[in-house]
Amino acid sequence: MTDQLTKGDSHTSYARPSLGMGRGTAMYIGAILGPGILALPGLAAAEAGPASIVTWIVLLGLSVPVALSFAALAAKFPDAGGVATFVRRAFGARPAGIVGWWFYCVIPIGAWTAGIIGAEYVGEALGLGGTGKLLIGLGLLAAAFGANHLGLRLSGGTQLLLMIVLVLLLGVATVAGALHVSAANLTPFAPHGVAGIVSAAGVLFYAFAGWEAASHLSGEFTDPARQLRRVTGYTLLIVSVLYIGLSIVTVGALGGDAATSPVALTALLTYALGPAAAPVTAIIALVLSFGALNTFVAGASRLGAALARDGDLPAVLARGGRPGEIPHRSLLLLGSLTAVATTVSITFSFNLDDLMRATSACLAAVTVLGCAAAVRLLRGRSARAMAIAATGFTTVVLASMAWYLLVPLGIAALALGYRWTRRERPTH
Template sequence: MWAGVARHRRIHRLGLGQGTALFVGAVLGPGVLALPRLAAAAAGPASLVAWGTLLALSVPVSLTFAALGARFPGNGGVATFAASAFGRHAAAVVGWWFFLAVPIGVPAGALIGGEYVGAALGLDGTATARVACALVLAVFVANYIGLRLSGAVQLLFVVVLIGLLVAAVAAAAPDVEVRHFVPFAPHGWTGVASAAGVLFFAFAGWEAASTLSAEFRNPRKHLPWATVMTLIVVGVLYLGLAVTTVGVLGDRAATSPVPLASLLERGIGGAADAITAGAAVFLTFGALNTYLAGGARLGAALASHGALPRLLAKGGAAGEVPRRSLTLLALLAGLVTAVTLVFHVDLDALMRATAACLAAVTIVGTAAAVRILPPRTAGRRVAMAATAFAVVVLASCGVFLVFPVAVALVVVAVTGGGARRAATVPAAAPQESPA
């Protein structure tokens, strides 16, 4: 998700093709390298139902954010819409959900890259953890010195990821076996709900439609089409990968830490491990770099509006590096990483906690659309459906809902007084799309 949000800062006047590529990159990410295994572990072959359901639910959600972005072009995103619909406290809560998802998501992404490297090089658990820590350290150092990957390089990472997924599906498809789909739901339908909770991590990113809207040459025309094309591409890739992972690997789908490499072995043999490991490192670094850059700037923006201590606002201007906000993220990410390694917190838990925050953000965004889109319009009706569907997905997060609820309570308590003196987040206002 953050990759899409941060990336738009350096690419201007997007057309349909480039905008679609950025949207695909905002939804896809290194998480997809591990999610087929986590979903299969939760639901077995019935995880395909969770994949299909979330794809279906993504239609009204993505179209809602496209409608918001087309009608209110700007870079404020969900926080701006929340401020317009529900006030400054709601905007602060949404901002904190985004901000605190970063120090959880960064270690999760680094663990994915570490697992692929560890599997390729035959490393033990300790060495794999060191690789993950090195990736976390590398992205923080890169951001402290102000390193930014060019838009062309970012898009190259997206192309590489899509190429890997297509190659894996094509190589493995002939080996799909029907017997691997029986029994279909070994963990019952509660397993499907559990799989949906972790898979929302893969479908977060549609709010990038609203934050990228101002960069389109013609948001009203290009934004909806870019969203539809992204839905098609992502849907084909996700379902293809999910079906082949279960159909080819069978029981191994739930245990293999590197399912993509296992699928590629069907087509290119022993070189698959090294290729996917190398790609995973570059994809992980690229995604985490922009993920962290966006999170640090968000922290500075929250501080400037009184939702975080004012001293964290320094460095938030265009062209500057928000090192104070970045330092806070470094401390939080270091704490999460240490707790993860010391107490052996698994990747599944990290991704579910992140997904719970992002699902909560989605609900606020779609509910805001219900309030600020014109009544008795198709966009508002779609937003109502999207909100209802998002509530169902949020419920599937189970015990991990404690995290966004606790964050919301803390934000209201902390900002109740200080935010009165702060500038509010600008409300969304309709703008004409540039010609």
């Protein structure tokens, strides 16, 4: 099966990869700068107070080796399997299958989380109640899956335009909020001590867990070896400026309201736009939610086809997994799982914090093994040192997930169970 991962069989006689620098960077930004930026500053402030700013800065700094390690791996081994491909090359088929299942199975949970965040802002702007917000969230999911069924060329171009608008609007919110930052809002700085800062790191990892999603798109780039490092660098620069800026002004300008308001970004934009802030924020929420959903669905659907190719999912799902093709069957399965996860979340009224932490636990587990694979696969002292640092950082974050670790453990058991039943199934 490993032979299928060689570079030689990636391209010939199939549709050509379509992602260039512009659309590729937009897809990466969509994966990293997701709708979490709308909710996470407030959730982190509730856990750590103003000290959440420190958590943001530390996580951004430590995420650099993670991003660069994934960029190096994706440039060297471009494949729809993404992290599962890296882990397969480093550690073999069984760990790779588990990693693939972690990412594929958590996307339905994370997708509804993105839909909730976007729907909350849009619903507030339009004065909608629970039913209206629910319909908006479901509409976002339908739009993302529909765009991916049409193909990355369309959805990637759409993403480029949306990300340009997004960065401009978030920049306006940051500048407007900066003019109202008060030192009084930064005290007490760490009301919940170190424990609060660690807890904030657990939920904030959601904001930094897009590198593994984007790695599944590596085979869609026209020149991965040349483009991926540059795309990663541009993405790091843009999201770092926006994350740090928004985290500071959210706490510094809104004070205690930062931890309680479900629409903190609207309050920041009100300083610059007045009554127009609510509809503008609704646009930002739609862009962020669709951008993240678009990229994660694109990556996960291609991963599903790659897992089927490698024997970790039914072979029927492998169709459409070549670069430039559309994995419609994997998309249909992913959509069905998303519908189930969404129904369960709505029925049992799971809150946003729980959904984000469950998603973060799985994505952190994926990232740990991906970074560990980089330690084995990358050559050169500096590259390996970077990968070792990335592995250590993500391991610490994973450990902070506490009982949410039961989610990746349960999925790992399902992945191993599938491999066992496949091995035991008689052949004719």
